[in-house]
Amino acid sequence: MTEQPRDRVARYGRRFDRVFAEYFDGLDKTLEAPAFSRYTPDCLALLRDLSLRGGKRMRVVLVHEAARLVRDDAPAEALDAAALSVELLQTHGLVHDDLIDDSATRRGGPTTYRAYLDRFPGHPRAALGLTVLAGDLALALSLRVLLDADLPVELRQAMTEVQVRAAADTFVGQITDLERDFAPGTPDEEILHDVADHKSARYSVLAPLRLGLLAAGGQPDLHDAELRRYARLVGICGQMRDDYLDLFGDAAAMGKPTGADIREGRRSYTVARLLSTVSGSERALLERALGDRDCTEETVAAIREIGERHGVPAHLRADMSRCAEQAAEVAAAWRPRWREEAVAFFEGLPRWSVDRDG
Template sequence: MTTGNETGVRERLTGHRDRFDAGFARYFDTVARERPSRGVFVPEALELVRDMSLRGGKRLRVALLYEAARLVTPEAVAGLEEAALSMELLHTHGLIHDDIIDDSPVRRGAPSVYYAYRERFPGRPQTALGLAVLAGDLAAFLSLRVLLTAPVSPELRQAMAAVQATAGADTVAGQILDLERDFGPVPDREMLDLVSEYKSARYSVLAPLRLGLLAAGADPAAHDEGLARYATLVGVGGQLRDDYLDLFADSDTVGKPAGSDLREGRRSYAVCAVLAAATGREREVVEAALAGPGCRPETVGQVRDIARRHGVDERMRADLNRLAEEAASVAAGWRPRWREEAVAFFERLPLWAARRAR
């Protein structure tokens, strides 16, 4: 059942996304006019970056940015448009490079940038790889440039660019930790949470909060402990939800075959929980599924059955709800200093997100 609060969160997210997407398309029209006068590779790279950027996505970072500014004021705020563009360009950079690292052929229902180049240069794999890396780099540098040309004071530009550069560096560190997680002993919960914090929470939640407050004239440093706590809870909860859905949801719900983490050998929250709970022959089944490619749907079903026998699904749902309630409690504590309407959005958002795992 959908509550009024859930509907309100969804409508706010949809409204922010729709308004932003129109501006994102216009931005790429402007960038396309600045391309070099010779050559075809640069416009091709830009078109692939554009296509990946506009192909879809919930635009949660955009919503968090705008709602963070609304914590301070309901009025229009200069620099928010540029900050939103910057965040989504950085996200595009991450998607392109993630697909290279994971050797992913598809992203958002169409070829990944890496595989688009592989199709373009079937006999030159190194050229395809190099161009895909450069396309991701192009998105990253555009992300900083758009902030540094925002119509705000030089001091604010510098502060916003510093936030975004820090978020980018943290995300790369998180990606490295993510790769390390799948080597050696099974990672503990502290390691899993650290990966989620760096790979997701810091740039997907904390950076938009800081940028929105900065643009609206507030000093995020004065509230950073609470902002960071909220971001970590939401970021960890989001990754936990994704890992839960990957193992327990049907393909129609997640839009891809179930068990991708098993097939890719990823020690996700769900996979680690099953490994910890499994005994004897059960653990061998899970480890065999992780060991090599070609994990069949029947094997994914076996691992799912093992998880359910040991109550892993129930514990993960309970953990999701706990994280969401803690995040909501942190946001509720913002009421004495910030606007009620925006505080209520941040309070409801994690609870709404947790229910999407049902």
């Protein structure tokens, strides 16, 4: 991305953070909770804290840039409603992901589950139940923000349908993600692609694309096949990059230790490549480490060295680059139909996804 798009991306993020904070500040006036309830405002405070801690806001960026494919002056009300919806759905995912993974921290603070465990010491079932409900509430709010938006009813309905479908696809992705890790053997590439598509690409890329086009008066259904292909490729590329960084990235630059996928026993792109490459004592070391939450940093470093010796990082980078180029080709074909500057953004996005550090 050139400097100008980067500035525009930063502006989207700053403005959205203000909109997001104002949304949470006004929730107590619109969410009908019993007057005696103290747990409800506490839940909203936890969701607010998690939601406003940061993140790249790339889903928000995709909403705005998708609208710019059609026009440069899409209504702010529609763009804000779409952006709030995608980020609330993301908050739902973070709450439940951290519960599934039993993660302690997220974006420099405690996860919702750990926050509830601290609030209810000695009552883990209550903490578990309240965490699930907090995630569920974030999902409901992501749909309600569209239904409550001051927009034409047809647009509200179309946007809500996008998010309902995205949420359902994501849940299927989460299920198959767990299934992949329990299945015997090494998952093949198509299984990895399908999991990445359902778990991430459809709500993180495809839904924002559709919502942005709708906000600008476009008709995403007319271009469904190519939008799906672009989103799938970008989502796969991003997941490959995340999996690559989990073992071969710079822990200091990322702000978190490497090797989480190995310790959790995830059959990620990186782990699958390792399993299909190494043999003998090297494979035995990897298999012993998979799913061992007490796996030491020294063992992770040894596995990283094995992977480097066999050229695994280079293979993964080549796979990412090939996927990114395919996505860029899909976007380039949009030029006869949509505005040049926005098309150029989507053409460059997959390559940026490959080159990013964290």
